[in-house]
Amino acid sequence: MRPDPGLLLPRRADEYRGTRWAIGVLVLYAVLATARSLVHVLAPDSGAGSIATIDTGAAGGDNAVALLGQWGGAQLVLALLVWVVLARYRGLVPLVLAAVLLEALLRLLVGRLKPLETLGTPPGAPGTWVLLVVAAAALVASLVPREPAG
Numbered sequence: 001m002r003p004d005p006g007l008l009l010p011r012r013a014d015e016y017r018g019t020r021w022a023i024g025v026l027v028l029y030a031v032l033a034t035a036r037s038l039v040h041v042l043a044p045d046s047g048a049g050s051i052a053t054i055d056t057g058a059a060g061g062d063n064a065v066a067l068l069g070q071w072g073g074a075q076l077v078l079a080l081l082v083w084v085v086l087a088r089y090r091g092l093v094p095l096v097l098a099a100v101l102l103e104a105l106l107r108l109l110v111g112r113l114k115p116l117e118t119l120g121t122p123p124g125a126p127g128t129w130v131l132l133v134v135a136a137a138a139l140v141a142s143l144v145p146r147e148p149a150g
Contacts, residue, residue: 001144001145001147002144003140003143003144004017004143004144004145005143007091007094007142007143007145008094008095008098008143009095010091010092010094012091013089013090013091013092014088014089014090014091015090015091016090016091016093016142017091017145017146018093018094018141018142018143018144018145018146019141019142019144019146021138021141022093022094022097022138022139022141022142023086023090023093023142025097025134025135025137025138026082026085026086026093026096026097026100026138027086029082029100029131029135030079030082030083030086033075033078033079033082034076034079034080034083036072036075037072037073037075037076037078037079038072038076039051039072040068040069040071040072040073040075041069041072041073041076045065046064046065046066046068046069046072047068048061048064048065048068049061049065051122051123052068052116052118052122052123052124053118053119053120053121053122054116054117054118054119054122055117055118055119081096082096093142094139094142094143097135097138097139097142098139100131100135101132101135101136101139104128104131104132104135105132107124107128108128108129108132111125111128
């Protein structure tokens with residue numbers, strides 16, 4: 001079967017017709033996104049120095065910590081929405097995977113336009129490329145309707 005772009009905006013949000021593999025990818029994304037956002041919100045340095053290797057002792061370091069903490073709050077809201085889709089509105093899985101893919105693309109684009117100076121390689125740098133590939137594959141898989149049982 002071929003991908004059906006009409007599944008991006010389904011008539012019924014409670015009916016998912018794509019592959020189960022795509023749901024598994026979205027569950028893994030939700031777990032990682034929830035954990036990442038909680039680190040940004042709860043860690044004293046928002047993960048800026050301890051994980052992203054940003055020199056928080058330099059001028060503006062406190063601002064980087066504050067911005068990452070605020071970004072963590074926004075990420076937590078999005079992660080909670082993903083959990084709601086997984087629990088109640090599975091028909092929106094393709095739409096959410098498209099949003100995850102778009103967010104990764106935009107993060108890469110903004111990273112090129114406004115590079116971040118770090119002391120090492122933050123896990124988000126290679127992780128975004130992995131997410132891009134996996135989310136694209138999961139999106140395509142979520143748009144291929146399963147054969148009806150019977």
